[in-house]
Amino acid sequence: MNSKQIKKILDDHKLWLEDKGGKRADLRRADLRGADLVRANLYGANLYEANLYGANLEGADLEGANLVRANLYGANLYKADLRGANLYEANLRGANLEGANFKESQFKDSIIDKDYLKSIVRQKKVKKLRKLIKKRSK
Secondary structure: HHHHHHHHHHHHEEEHHOOOOOOOOOOOOOOOOOOEEEOOEOOOOOOOOOOOOEEOOOOOOOOOEEEOOOEOOEEEEOOOOOOOOOOOOOOOOOOOOOOOEEOOOOOOOOEEOOHHHHHHHHHHHHHHHHHHHHHHHH
């Protein structure tokens, strides 16, 4: 899919979100490899089985999006909003998930790097330790 086609879909999606016509972004099975989707508004979009290999989704709004079986291998999801997104069987291997918001997202059978999960656990432990130190130093 070329950048003109993507822009048209995003423009129509924006109109749909604003209740001014347009239509919901339907990117089922779309080839979006390496696409520049920085800060794209894909709220509630359908990205079922979309190929987002290496796509740049930094700061993108993917809240409530359907990403079932999507390929996000190596994608940049830095500070992306994925609250309530459905990532069932999605491939997130090698993706940059730093600062992404996954609150209430569904990950059943998703592929995620173990190192990323370990880093989250370490970050939580470090935060707890910092709070404890702060409390004790008062």
